[in-house]
Amino acid sequence: MSTASRPSSKAAKPAPQTEPASQKKIRVLTLKLGLDGHDRGVKVVSRALRDAGVEVIYAGLRQTPEMAVEAAIQEDVDGIGISILSGAHMTLIPRVLELLKERGAGDIVVFAGGIIPDDEAVELKALGVAEIFGPGTSLATIVDFVNGRLRK
């Protein structure tokens, strides 16, 4: 995971035990899946989540499903936010879901954004994607979703 950017103050170990469980920060891995490099949306969403108190690990561009799942498990995240605008979502996102299940990490919440037609969004949700955020989604909607669905 040489491309992942992690805040240097954040070592890859669990939060101190003294911290009450209810105050444990939500951890989200955000990334670009597939070949397209359009990272405006994923960056804006990552910043909005970070401003809302979510711990965001942005893995960057051209992640494969294997890289995404490996990073999610290593980083012990609560959710994965996938951005994809290339049209390869019906191939790549189901593979992320399968790999998570295979690795026993099916509890990690997967949500996605980008150019995903409505009918395909329905299919992806049936496969287990928690939410698809299309163009024009407000940042507040995404922050509320993460706070609501990912808080344990």
Added chain:
Amino acid sequence: MALRSKTSPEDSRAGQAPKPASTISGVPVEALYTPEDLGAFHYDEKLGDPGEFPYTRGIYPSMYRGQLWTMRQFAGYGTAEETNRRYKFLLSQGQTGLSVAFDMPTLMGYDSDAPASEGEVGRCGVAIDSLQDMEDLFAGIRLDQITTSMTINSPAAILWAMYIAVAEKQGVEPAQLGGTLQNDILKEYIAQKEYIFPPEPSMRLVVDTIVFASRHMPRWHAVSVSGYHIREAGSTAVQELAFTLADGMAYVDAAIKAGLDVDEFAPRLSFFFNAHIDFFEEIAKYRAARRLWAHIMRDRYQAKNPRSWMCRFHTQTAGCSLTGQQVENNISRTAFEALSAVLGGTNSLHTNSMDEVLALPTEKAAQVALRTQQIIAHETGVTNTIDPLAGSYFVESLTDEMERGALEYFKRIDELGGVLACIENGFFQREIADAAFRYERELEAQERIVVGVNAYQEGAGSEVPTLKIGFETERAQAKKVRALRERRDGTSVRNRLTELRAAARGQGNLMPVLIDCVKAYVTEGEVMTTLKEVFGVYREPTIL
């Protein structure tokens, strides 16, 4: 005549001061502009006649009276055969130039059967793996009768080599070919992120194409220095203008360093700007671009040929201004944006289709987009008079403001060590990400209204038919490239790749060996794999 002061009480109704306003980029805008805003305005210095230095009013004396802009709709999807049919349709509808959209694997240098291509083939554009696909793409289209723009960057030299080889098979000499290669790698590192090699070998490839064009292809624009993607990534208008022209200077520097005289290649440099929704800001941006570039080329680079001073550019309406909500509204947005490009004197134009926020356009949507240009050209009357907004207190003030903002950025970029240093230290990326985030926050706070998105909503999403690319394209394309590898002369492929490896390690121009490679049906992926072995691959500093 007494000038009315902008702040005088008689200007405001019932004693209310006008609400503060700014362009979509955040440039403050007054409620009223007067001659005071222009100060000592020297016509010859600031504007000049059309076709005269500094070309603020346009690069040609007669502009659209002489010739309309080129209506060039960007198109490509699925297989080469499917896209060929779309091209023939567009040409039959009055389009005057072709513009090739490639799919993601082609843009990133992978063949259609590569693992990285899975799910991506033919989706964002047409899949081209080898000369065979390029032959199919232009079957029945005489390459000396049209001009073609190819939107490709990291592997640009290879696709260009294929185009040259197709022409040769048609009996058309390279010198007869007209068109544009986007080939602007700098904005890939800055904004669109379709880079492959590190900046230095990438710049070498660009310079090789510039040199090759200047020697053999006088009608070809080897680089289209692009602000479009910078703007789409979230920049302001001033950032788009400044970063694009800064990139342009970096190419000029590199070509001069490679031993070319500035006037040998500068007349063939072209630019590509975004037409965003803030009408007057965009017009001011285009006018400022021409004035800035004229001064840069004449004063900084001592270019002597007036053609070297001219900033000629293509414009595309802003994809990022389109909304997934109430999709039909995008027709209006695109029309306003296209009008600003025309009033700003663009040399060619692509109008987006209303459904491009959801998928690649349907034929119907693409036709409406082209018709929008034709309505502007033939019905509105705006083509009758050149640079009709010149002398407007507002437009001239905003043009000056764009210029001032760009000059300030040039200074900062120089202080930070130039364009390549600013890519490596993340300056551009940070500036753009900050602007994008600021804009999104303004939408959240309803400081800016986007119809159908944060006001005037209508519930569920729009029901418009969208173009679907099936998985059969990928299967067919993968099969085609595998069959080609079986069929072609393997020895000649190996020899060409050995020559390519040696040439890449050396200093010579890579274009001749690339042309030899594609003629032997070496695939794009094979060429790129070989070049990656020599040049390495780039990883960007990740900036949020």
